[in-house]
Amino acid sequence: MKEKCLETRKIYSGRVVALRIDRVMLPSGRKSIREVVEHRGAVAAIPVKGDKIILIRQYRYPVDEVIYEIPAGTREKNETPDETMARELEEEIGYRAGRLTHLFTFYSTPGFTTEKISIYLAEELEPVERRPEHDENIEVVEVEKERIPEMIKNGEIRDGKTIAALCYYMLGAG
């Protein structure tokens, strides 16, 4: 079922993504083109505080909206996924997690990008001084777990990793 790369052409290499266009051979023998957005992957966590989840609200330029998300980040050089997650929790919501448990890992949208996101559960939260990164303009909000399904249905929560993570978590917890 695999497709074989015949030729690859690098179009762009940037800060967050790179784009390459591959000419491929399909299993049928026909030839086609595949557009691949390369991304180095991300981690995200569900910060649980009693019957509330801590979410952030942040502006996302590609969709030109301020949206709710669970805290997340991309790995910096020489960091393990656990280290990235711990750093992002401090930077984005100002908490250190006593317990960080990996739940699952998925591809955000595998039709055109390599991006893989690992979801953690962050528990036993202790407040620390928040150290927001330059350029980040983040509001921290606490949301009652029971409001989440409704917030997804009415479009208030509309970030893919956030919906996947919260629904998976609530399915197991419920």
Next chain:
Amino acid sequence: MKEKCLETRKIYSGRVVALRIDRVMLPSGRKSIREVVEHRGAVAAIPVKGDKIILIRQYRYPVDEVIYEIPAGTREKNETPDETMARELEEEIGYRAGRLTHLFTFYSTPGFTTEKISIYLAEELEPVERRPEHDENIEVVEVEKERIPEMIKNGEIRDGKTIAALCYYMLGAG
């Protein structure tokens, strides 16, 4: 909180995605670069057949794996989302849905792409002749609902829209 576009540069325009690089002004007054992968959006449906969900297994070139997904597709010219969904269900799994209900809509990964995915529930399924599209190499499988959380946890199901859709559905149904 918004960021203002100062200058936009089109890098690539292809079959599935387009890439543009924008120079922006942040709320702080500082300037930065934003990489935006434009995508025309997709629809996907959860086909429910008794206590089973119909999934497809298909090869995805960017991640070089055969993965489980709910049926999905991108809109063709002049189609409404409902028409796209009905067409994709026939092409990909060979069923016509007597009832198609919109559940929610989300951004697949809004940090770098405009892609928006609308999730439907497909019920009252009637078999029709399957008409797979050229280039598609799809296997249709029926999975028991109760196996799904475990398949996400162990990485068997690892497509974002599929996890978001199935967990949301099971949360409401359970």
